[in-house]
Amino acid sequence: MKRFEWSLRLKGFPVKEAKKTQAIIDGFGTNDYGNYLSKQLQSIVAFHLKHTPFYSTLCQDINTSNWAEIPVITKGNLQQPLANRLSDKYTIKTVHKHKTSGSSGTPFEFAKDNFAHAMTWVTFMQRYSWFNIDLNTSKQARFYGIPLDTKSYYKERLKDWLGNRYRFSVFDLSDVALNKILQKFKRTKFDYINGYTSAIVQFAKFLERKNIILKEVCPTLKVCIVTSEMLFDDDKKLLEKQFNITVVNEYGAAELGLIAFQDQQDQWLVNSNHLYVEILDDNNQPVPYGTTGKIVITDLYNRAHPFIRYELGDLGSLSDKSTLQHPILESLTGRTSDFISLPSGKIAAGLTFYYVTKTVIDKEANVKEFIVEQTKIDTFKIDYVANEALSSSQQKAVQTAVDKYLEPNLNLVFEHKAILEREISGKLKQFRSEF
Incomplete structure (x- = not known):
């Protein structure tokens, strides 16, 4: 049919x-x-x-x-x-x-x-x-946001049924929630995965920590x-x-x-x-x-x-x-809106800052995901989710990379969080600027 x-x-x-x-x-x-x-x-x-x-x-x-x-x-x-x-x-x-x-x-x-x-x-x-x-x-394994009001929630669930897909909400990416997703993969013959990049990457990082290959758990993928x-x-x-x-x-x-x-x-x-x-x-x-x-x-x-x-x-x-x-x-x-205006007058793509920071954090720490927000012309706030807070040496490594690839004397403020704020749709906006 x-x-x-x-x-x-x-x-x-x-x-x-x-x-x-x-x-x-x-x-x-x-x-x-x-x-x-x-x-x-x-x-x-x-x-x-x-x-x-x-x-x-x-x-x-x-x-x-x-x-x-x-x-x-x-x-x-x-x-x-x-x-x-x-x-x-x-x-x-x-x-x-x-x-x-x-x-x-x-x-x-x-x-x-x-x-x-x-x-x-x-x-x-x-x-x-x-x-x-x-x-x-x-059969689709869908990593998307979902409305929380009752009418819209069930409307999306009906659309998922008609589209032959099962939706995993991206608003909770804790290990407990990710383990429930894994169990669903074990029980369901999914053909493909579709959805927001950041949420799917978090699921992959969870599997890496557990030393699990998804295709072995769900051979139909x-x-x-x-x-x-x-x-x-x-x-x-x-x-x-x-x-x-x-x-x-x-x-x-x-x-x-x-x-x-x-x-x-x-x-x-x-x-x-x-x-x-x-x-x-x-x-x-x-x-x-x-x-x-x-x-x-x-x-x-x-x-x-x-x-x-x-x-x-x-x-x-x-x-x-x-x-x-x-x-x-x-x-x-x-x-076009994701640009950094730096104190020197230099203009850089916001994702450049995110990428430089990401490269260092992935190598130096146990950070699961993070976002960068420019709060002042020379100040950037980095909210991150990790099992442990970044050490001073890890924060310094990020600062060194930013000094090298963007410009020196930028202020970095690190904030360790249990969960990151996503947009209403469920997307994770990786760089934000108030300028």
Whole structure:
């Protein structure tokens, strides 16, 4: 029984039609794909100019026949009631509504028409099948947050049942909770793991402490798919070692669906089925392959709400091996908001600070997880979870690394905690700044 597809169709999402469209796209040669993309870009712009007052106002006095002049939509543009942003062909009751997680600091409600939402899920099905995962039949071990109010809680549990998955809450990652997760793996024939990177890494560290290989406990496991948070190379090696299965990095956003997915050759293939991805500089001009810039995305099919040249808030680069039809995401370096302003005037990516600190702590101490918060221009607070507090020599090692890789004379404040505060969604924001 195709329970998952059945649940989508029951909600009015035309999965069959989306699959047919995807099959046509997959069959395009280079020239045909270029023509298809050009046609879809022109079509989606023309539709929203005609039917979406919000978008036509943004494009007022602009030559929309020139793609480079089409405005980049920011999250700030979208922070107004959803009804103000819908096209006149849809109403609040005839669209798929959802909210972004707010991890960028600017949450908002968005909408997709039913066909656009079906295209999103058909793409997920296609990519997961690369690793022999069928969303209709494969059992998922899901590491995600879950609402705690009764109605929303059971709504998510029903969605989990329809999606053939079992959810482990990421809000409790104590050894007691992780041991319960382990016991569930022993009793259940899971096919794959999916969820927030930080929580899955904590489970792997727990297995490492117990000297347990998950594949030996749950032989049916095929692959681990991590999403929503950065996956560092050493963490990926840990997951591969303790799970003894393939680890795949997924990059997506609630409002767009799947953006990029690693294939069997470890290439991060961009979803070119229904998205067009650009990398732009601060002046909204395209940058060469291999150069880091703002990730800007157009949804080719969403007619309910315009996501046209939408600035996601992330930074990344495309590989020089990319083609129009098969773009390859070379790097994902964090959010545009995750930058450190240092006393010297130097600007650094927030994840650089996190990574430097993480490298030292992993080597020198028993720290399970931690977050870094910039509280003053020269002061950084490091909250961490560990069996024992960091010794003075371990704290000094972190300070030395920060002096070397960022700049000297920065103040580090260490705080030993029993548990770290996660966002409402359950994600762990690894770097925060009040500046």
